[in-house]
Every structure is written in structure tokens, then in C-alpha cells.
Amino acid sequence: MLSAFATAVLFLTSYLYYHYHVGSVSFQGEGLVRPIYFAILISHTTLAVAIVPLALVTLYRALREDFTRHRRIARWTLPLWLYVSVTGIVVYLMLYQL
Numbered sequence: 001m002l003s004a005f006a007t008a009v010l011f012l013t014s015y016l017y018y019h020y021h022v023g024s025v026s027f028q029g030e031g032l033v034r035p036i037y038f039a040i041l042i043s044h045t046t047l048a049v050a051i052v053p054l055a056l057v058t059l060y061r062a063l064r065e066d067f068t069r070h071r072r073i074a075r076w077t078l079p080l081w082l083y084v085s086v087t088g089i090v091v092y093l094m095l096y097q098l
């Protein structure tokens with residue numbers, strides 16, 4: 001989990017650096033794929049913001065060995081983090097490869 005967190009921090013740093021230089025990239029798809037793309041993008045972005053404090057609190061409780069409260073929040077953090085990770089790749093593929 002610490003490696004996953006370190007990787008996420010590295011990714012976020014490179015992501016912010018990239019978009020600082022490139023700006024935002026607009027989606028070119030037309031028709032039904034467009035609302036599908038934005039539904040995934042909006043849910044991904046909203047939850048990605050929420051993951052920052054969730055992951056920090058989850059880690060903090062684990063490192064303080066407060067495992068009862070760690071488990072309580074980790075039940076939300078893990079599935080939400082997985083959703084954000086998978087939809088991040090889906091958004092990337094739809095934006096750059098479709």
C-alpha cells in the first residue's frame with residue numbers, strides 16, 4: 001500500500017507537470033460515446049479529488065496502528081481508489097487512442 005501510494009504521488013506529479021505544459025486536451029468523439037466519456041470523466045475526477053484526503057487518513061490510521069478505524073475508512077478508500085485507477089486508464093484510452 002505504501003508502494004501504491006508512492007506510485008500515485010509520482011504519477012500525480014508527472015500528470016500536473018505534463019498538463020502545466022500541454023494544457024487540456026479536448027475529446028474528439030461524436031455521438032453516444034460523448035456523454036459516456038463525460039460521465040466517466042466527471043465521476044473519475046470527482047472521486048480522484050476525494051481520494052487524496054481518504055488515502056491520507058487511511059494511511060495515517062494504519063501507521064498509528066489504529067487498525068479498527070483504519071478498517072472502517074479503508075472499506076471506502078480501496079474500492080474508490082480502484083474505481084479511480086481503472087477509469088483513469090479508460091479516460092486515457094478514450095481520449096488518446098479512440
Ligand code: HEM
Pocket residue numbers: 001002005055056058059062063067068070071072074075077078081
Ligand atoms: C491507503 C492505503 C491503504 C489502503 C487503501 C488499505 C486498505 C485496507 C483494507 C481494504 C483492509 C481490510 C478492511 C476490512 O477488513 O474490511 C485493510 C486492513 C488492514 N490494513 Fe490496510 N490499507 C492501507 C494501508 C495500510 C498500511 C500502510 C498498513 C500497515 C501499516 C496497513 C495495515 C492493515 C492491517 C494490519 C489491516 C487488518 C486490520 C484488522 O483486520 O484488524 N494498511 N487495509
